[in-house]
Amino acid sequence: xxxxxxxxxxxxxxxxxxxxxxxxxxxxxxxxxxxxxxxxxxxxxxxxxxxxxxxxxxxxxxxxxxxxxxxxxxxxxxxxxxxxxxxxxxxxxxxxxxxxxxxxxxxxxxxxxxxxxxxxxxxxxxxxxxxxxxxxxxxxxxxxxxxxxxxxxxxxxxxxxxxxxxxxxxxxxxxxxxxxxxxxxxxxxxxxxxxxxxxxxxxxxxxxxxxxxxxxxxxxxxxxxxxxxxxxxxxxxxxxxxxxxxxxxxxxxxxxxxxxxxxxxxxxxxxxxxxxxxxxxxxxxxxxxxxxxxxxxxxxxxxxxxxxxxxxxxxxxxxxxxxxxxxxxxxxxxxx
Amino acid sequence: xxxxxxxxxxxxxxxxxxxxxxxxxxxxxxxxxxxxxxxxxxxxxxxxxxxxxxxxxxxxxxxxxxxxxxxxxxxxxxxxxxxxxxxxxxxxxxxxxxxxxxxxxxxxxxxxxxxxxxxxxxxxxxxxxxxxxxxxxxxxxxxxxxxxxxxxxxxxxxxxxxxxxxxxxxxxxxxxxxxxxxxxxxxxxxxxxxxxxxxxxxxxxxxxxxxxxxxxxxxxxxxxxxxxxxxxxxxxxxxxxxxxxxxxxxxxxxxxxxxxxxxxxxxxxxxxxxxxxxxxxxxxxxxxxxxxxxxxxxxxxxxx
Numbered sequence: 138x139x140x141x142x143x144x145x146x147x148x149x150x151x152x153x154x155x156x157x158x159x160x161x162x163x164x165x166x167x168x169x170x171x172x173x174x175x176x177x178x179x180x181x182x183x184x185x186x187x188x189x190x191x192x193x194x195x196x197x198x199x200x201x202x203x204x205x206x207x208x209x210x211x212x213x214x215x216x217x218x219x220x221x222x223x224x225x226x227x228x229x230x231x232x233x234x235x236x237x238x239x240x241x242x243x244x245x246x247x248x249x250x251x252x253x254x255x256x257x258x259x260x261x262x263x264x265x266x267x268x269x270x271x272x273x274x275x276x277x278x279x280x281x282x283x284x285x286x287x288x289x290x291x292x293x294x295x296x297x298x299x300x301x302x303x304x305x306x307x308x309x310x311x312x313x314x315x316x317x318x319x320x321x322x323x324x325x326x327x328x329x330x331x332x333x334x335x336x337x338x339x340x341x342x343x344x345x346x347x348x349x350x351x352x353x354x355x356x357x358x359x360x361x362x363x364x365x366x367x368x369x370x371x372x373x374x375x376x377x378x379x380x381x382x383x384x385x386x387x388x389x390x391x392x393x394x395x396x397x398x399x400x401x402x403x404x405x406x407x408x409x410x411x412x413x414x415x416x417x418x419x420x421x422x423x424x425x426x427x428x429x430x431x432x433x434x435x436x437x438x439x440x441x442x443x444x445x446x447x448x449x450x451x452x453x454x455x456x457x458x459x460x461x462x463x464x465x466x467x468x469x470x471x472x473x
Numbered sequence: 474x475x476x477x478x479x480x481x482x483x484x485x486x487x488x489x490x491x492x493x494x495x496x497x498x499x500x501x502x503x504x505x506x507x508x509x510x511x512x513x514x515x516x517x518x519x520x521x522x523x524x525x526x527x528x529x530x531x532x533x534x535x536x537x538x539x540x541x542x543x544x545x546x547x548x549x550x551x552x553x554x555x556x557x558x559x560x561x562x563x564x565x566x567x568x569x570x571x572x573x574x575x576x577x578x579x580x581x582x583x584x585x586x587x588x589x590x591x592x593x594x595x596x597x598x599x600x601x602x603x604x605x606x607x608x609x610x611x612x613x614x615x616x617x618x619x620x621x622x623x624x625x626x627x628x629x630x631x632x633x634x635x636x637x638x639x640x641x642x643x644x645x646x647x648x649x650x651x652x653x654x655x656x657x658x659x660x661x662x663x664x665x666x667x668x669x670x671x672x673x674x675x676x677x678x679x680x681x682x683x684x685x686x687x688x689x690x691x692x693x694x695x696x697x698x699x700x701x702x703x704x705x706x707x708x709x710x711x712x713x714x715x716x717x718x719x720x721x722x723x724x725x726x727x728x729x730x731x732x733x734x735x736x737x738x739x740x741x742x743x744x745x746x747x748x749x750x751x752x753x754x755x756x757x758x759x760x761x762x763x764x765x766x767x768x769x770x771x772x773x774x775x776x777x
Contacts, residue, residue: 213674242676255667259689261482268685269675301482315671322675 155358156189156212156326161221163204163211167429179428181207183382184221186455189326189375194352194359196373196390198366198405202425204382205362209328212360213245225326243273246319248348250331252311256303262289263299266318273322284321291354292317293347309340313347320351328360333368345372366409370394375465378402381428381436384455388466398458398466398473400441435471443472489693489769499765505758512562513569531559531724539736542743549743551732560724561747567714567725568755571641572706576699578645580652584695587656588683592664601657605650616647617709621718636720643718644709652698659691693770700763704756711752726752 162183169176182204189195197205210216212223212230223230225245228237246269249255256265267285270276276284286296292313303311312332319327329348333341345368351357363369369376370390377387378401386399397403423440426432434451438444447453448471455469483491493499519526534554535546542549548557590601608616620643629642663669664687672682713719714727721728726748733745 210670215670215673239676242674245674247671247674249667249671251667255671257668257672257686257690258485260685261484268672268677272675272677272681298482302484304485305482318671 153190154188155191155226156360157222157224158188158208158212159186159222159224161185161208161211161223162219163207163216164219177429180382180431181428182211182218185379185382185384187377187384187387189358189360191325191358192352192356193375194361194373196369196376197360197362197379198364198369198376199379200364200425202428203379205364205379206330207382208379209247209330209360209362212328213241213247239273243269243322244324245326245328246322246324248312248315248319248327248329248332251335252308252315253303253335255315256311258303261300261302262294262306262314265303265314266321269318269322285317288317288321289314291320291351293343308336309343312336312340312344316344316347316351320355320357323355324357326358326360328362330362331364332361334363334365341368348372366394366405378405381425381431383436383469384467385437385469386467387455392466396466398468399437399470400443400472401437435469447471486693486770492769493765496765499762502758502762502765505754506762509565509569509755513566516563516566527556527559527562531555531563539739539741548747549741551744552736557729557744557747560729560744561726561751563724564726564729564748564751567637567720567723568707568710568752571637571644571710571719572703574641575644575648575706575709576702578641579649579702580695580699582646583649583652584656584688586649587653588660588688588691590653591657591660592679592683592687594661598657601653605653608647609650613647614712617643617713618716618718620647621713625718636722640710640713640719643713644706648702648706648709652695652702655694655698656691659694660687663687663690697763697767697770700759700766704759704763707752707755707759711748 162180162185164178164180164183166175167177167179168174185204185208187195197208199205207216211218212225214230214233218231221231225241228241230241233241260268263282263285266288267276267281270281270284282299285299289296289298294310294313294317298306303314306314315332332348333344336344348359349372352359359373361369361373363372373390375387376390376393377384378393378399379385380401386393386397386402388396393402394406397406426436426439432439434447434449435441435444435453438448441448451471453469453471455467458466458468458473518524532555534550535556536550536554538550538552538554540546540550540554546556546558548561551557551560586601586605590598621639624639624642660683664682669682669686672686677686710719710725711727711730714725715731717731719725719727729744729748733741733748736742737745
């Protein structure tokens with residue numbers, strides 16, 4: 138009881154934000170030699186901050202290897218964060234104690250990218266979807282079956298599937314099972330780690346619509362990770378663009394798509410295939426620099442058409458810019 | 474169209490065994506294996522209840538010394554006039570017991586150690602890897618011999634370790650390295666899979682992840698390894714008995730081959746032949762069955 142009231146107070150303090158991530162850093166040590174000395178760090182996530190309001194969806198986009206997934210895994214502590222703060226409903230996630238951890242396991246859940254490896258091939262659908270309930274609340278027997286059946290129905294699957302095994306389903310159906318498992322404990326925050334990028338385009342929209350419907354029904358908050366900009370535009374309220382472990386631009390989706398400011402975002406936008414344009418203009422060549430040996434200053438400068446002077450020396454901070462003050466359009470660039 | 478009955482799904486296990494069932498040769502091999510096991514069980518119960526039937530009466534003299542195979546004694550007699558057929562049948566008990574106990578011992582050591590090393594990594598892993606690297610760097614036969622010599626006529630929990638017990642302890646305690654390595658590698662691979670990450674994200678304990686998620690997914694390897702391991706342990710028992718470290722008071726195939734070594738130069742081939750046929754049949758059956766198990770239980774080799 139005491140715990141609950143304590144939590145309620147904290148909830149009020151967080152001003153409608155469900156999740157606050159402040160300066161999150163996740164570095165992986167590179168060990169070398171016989172003595173396993175630390176030779177350096179891979180800075181997979183290097184100072185990421187964002188907030189998500191209740192009921193909102195924040196999209197995190199960027200190319201492969203930019204640290205999107207590591208951000209997600211750090212938030213649920215599958216990967217230990219090096220520094221920073223993650224506050225979920227007043228709970229400091231990174232230093233949560235046992236009872237807080239239990240609460241977090243229940244309140245934050247994950248939907249994974251690959252529907253083929255995210256379901257245990259030796260378990261029945263009923264056991265897969267029901268396991269979180271069993272582990273967290275000790276629910277078993279007919280009550281468990283009932284709740285699983287309800288969730289399967291909500292995810293658009295027949296409750297007759299309860300005794301089947303994952304290999305008997307298609308990719309889209311498996312992803313629905315993954316969604317059902319994520320929602321069975323009635324979480325507040327669902328982290329979707331590229332939930333549709335392994336699926337056929339025709340199935341993608343089904344899953345996205347399902348997620349949207351479930352968001353409306355349960356009042357869910359999403360952290361939505363993707364590399365497909367059209368998916369994010371459709372799905373997210375706010376979009377953050379990541380490059381080499383940092384957020385380079387963040388704004389409401391509509392604003393970001395209408396008025397992209399960071400040269401990286403612009404290049405990404407121009408890479409979206411469109412019917413009325415034959416070739417991608419403004420796209421650039423080059424590779425993502427090695428994360429082992431990041432460039433000085435702005436990490437984007439070796440590929441940036443505007444880079445000069447300051448860009449090579451100092452890291453730009455994420456600052457609110459743009460014509461309309463207070464709109465929440467943040468960019469990390471010296472040139473815009 | 475609408476089917477209201479809840480369909481039972483078919484697990485990968487059921488799926489694999491169904492495919493196994495369809496193959497005739499494999500089922501013949503399986504029948505041979507079952508036959509050996511039944512014979513072993515029969516000899517055990519015969520000894521327990523004091524039934525006076527063929528194999529248990531191997532000590533009885535049935536004829537003159539070195540009678541060649543004939544109508545009366547299918548595999549002839551040995552130097553004491555004992556029936557070679559009875560000795561061969563009795564040898565099944567020795568071999569199957571040793572192979573079964575040694576397999577179980579090595580799997581009970583190897584599988585948990587492999588799972589722990591692969592799952593927790595770090596310090597625990599390094600110790601386990603160090604132990605099995607050391608064990609596997611010692612020549613296999615030498616190690617078994619050393620164990621057999623040390624264990625010979627010692628007592629364990631008040632039981633005197635005689636013949637057969639020494640053999641399966643020596644084999645079992647020294648040959649868990651292969652399966653340990655295999656399970657460690659597989660667990661390392663599986664624990665990065667998203668279904669394990671999902672289980673961690675909703676708060677599964679480590680032991681639940683190992684027992685409910687990881688082990689069921691690598692268990693087909695244990696079964697396959699068991700079937701192939703069984704053959705090599707039958708051979709190991711034969712070698713140990715041949716070297717004089719095995720069962721001394723009762724017949725075994727290895728001891729029979731050892732006796733036949735000298736007899737062979739005198740043209741007495743039947744004891745050698747009987748032991749070899751017994752070993753050959755079970756080895757062949759187990760090898761074919763083991764390969765078929767691998768084909769049907771390994772999801773990677775799964776053919777629709």
